Amino acid sequence: MSDPMLKVTSLDVAYGRAQVIFGVNLEVPAGALVCVMGRNGVGKTTLLNALMGVLHPSAGKIEFQGENITKVPTYDRVRRGMGYCPQGHETFPQLTVYENLQVTWEAAKGKKGAIDEALDVFPRLKPFLKRRAGFLSGGQQQMLAMARAMVTGPKMLILDEPTEGIQPSIVAEIEEVIERLHKEVGLAILLVEQYVDTAIKLADSFIVLDAGLVAHVGTAADLHDADLVRLLAV
Ligand SMILES: Nc1ncnc2c1ncn2[C@@H]1O[C@H](COP(=O)(O)OP(=O)(O)O)[C@@H](O)[C@H]1O
């Protein structure tokens, strides 16, 4: 068996003295879509920020493509192929859609043509290239935030609640894009998702966090389990 693309071992993360993540183990195989689930405040975003080096774990190990990246700075994780789309679909509101992509592409030393490729994933953005991001709808901003992660040329995408607070018509569209990136493009995806329905549709496997601990690990089929649904009830 080949090594997983991402391997997290015994990870602890704290804000000062307040520990939020406790001994988390997690694997994302190449090409797999793994969901991180759990109620508000259980530590999902904290975990992702630690995976990207935005927060520094107090213990544990993070390996990407077989290399220990626990102490590697964020920009280097991005260059190694970890694309991050943080929670809240934040963009640079004063910059145009195109400038948002360009700034990220330059910072990540993206490949030639990567901006056009990202726009092909989100053709809905094409009519708005000269519009300031602050004037886009929530759904369009989420697409832009995901397109920004794509211009870095990721081997793995890390998405934090990409459909949160987005109008239902766009939610379906974003889910389709995630599915296509997973099934057709073959990207590994780590998706934080609160909704069981979405996870059943998209995930190969999942972990449930509860108060910073891994409470469950399973495959998509296990998500029909009633106890589990209770653990996830928002
Ligand atoms: N910057 C911070 N400083 C201190 N505590 C924080 C900070 N960010 C989040 N927390 C706390 O860490 C816990 C986990 O938060 P978070 O990772 O955002 O959860 P989730 O993404 O699952 O909703 C919460 O109790 C939250 O209040």
Ligand SMILES: [Mg+2]
């Ligand atoms: Mg969160």
